[in-house]
Amino acid sequence: MEKFLISIIIPVYNTEKYLPKCLDSIMAQAYQNWEAIIVDDGSKDTSGKICDEYVAKDKRFKVIHKQNEGVSISRLTAFEHCSGEFVLFVDSDDYIADNMLQQMYDYVNQYEVDMVVCGFYDVYEDKIIKNKQRKLAGYFDRDGINNLKKTKLIYDYTIGMPPVIEGLARRMVRKKFLSDTLVKSKGYWLGEDAMCNFYLYEIISSMYICHDPLYYYVHRNGAATQSNPYKIWNGLIKLFDGILNLNQDGIYDGQLAGRILIAIRWCMSNAYSLSFSDFRSFIKYIQDSTYVKSYLLNNKVENLCLFKDKFANYIVKSKMYLINFMLVKLYFKLKKSELQ
16 A cells, blocks of 8 residues: 655744754654645744755755744644645644654554544653653544543543643644634634544544654743633633533533633643732632533532642632632642742
């Protein structure tokens, strides 16, 4: 069987420090039948120049320079120029293992699936750690995907998170399923990757999830997810709206409480710069949310796996002023010691 062409989509915005390593890792692939569509999304640093240099090195690279419109539009722009049967998503500040494309190709051929998702390493300035938090792996047909949707696709209470990574990076998808999906996931400041995946789970016939760590996810300061907690919360509220639009027969109702707790602890981790009184006001803002009232405050959440989830649950659910005051005070003390 002739090896099919894999199109790699790489949105770029001001990542000059990381971009060469990303593109070098693609050039080093053992699997040779690829094209890489790079979209320079109005970068203000030298990222655009670096893109041009790699196009000159290897004609399998193609670059599109455009004004800044965000990652969703960049992916759509790249998709319009893809020729491959499968599309792989890579973020420009990350990089991939030399055998990633070959491994993904082998899984597609072996299991005849529409999507492959791989494991990854977390890369920090001083260390690289294999991410072991998610336990789900193996082949899933349409019935298997539907069962995941009913039980734990949004949130798995045994591990304190979704069982499948939700970034578009680290997954390879059959091209025909992406056209409408990428369009539908536009307009999310946070969660556009998650919404794209939720739409994919509605239409693909099969997928394979492997634990092989083939992707290197680089953690860096100044990322979009490190921001004002109010902005993060409001962005996640829009994600909840999108999830509910896919909530046929209430299949996600039991998982939404856990999903909301992820959002709360994420916001809390970005709220430590607030003053104590402003932090308490932010907690009250969360408590007044329709989603919190409907899916968290009025539901019992049992068997939470993560201490941070339990703590967020206690803070938001505590109705007595004094208890809430002491819990918030304790959170500040714990956060201060964590930062020292």
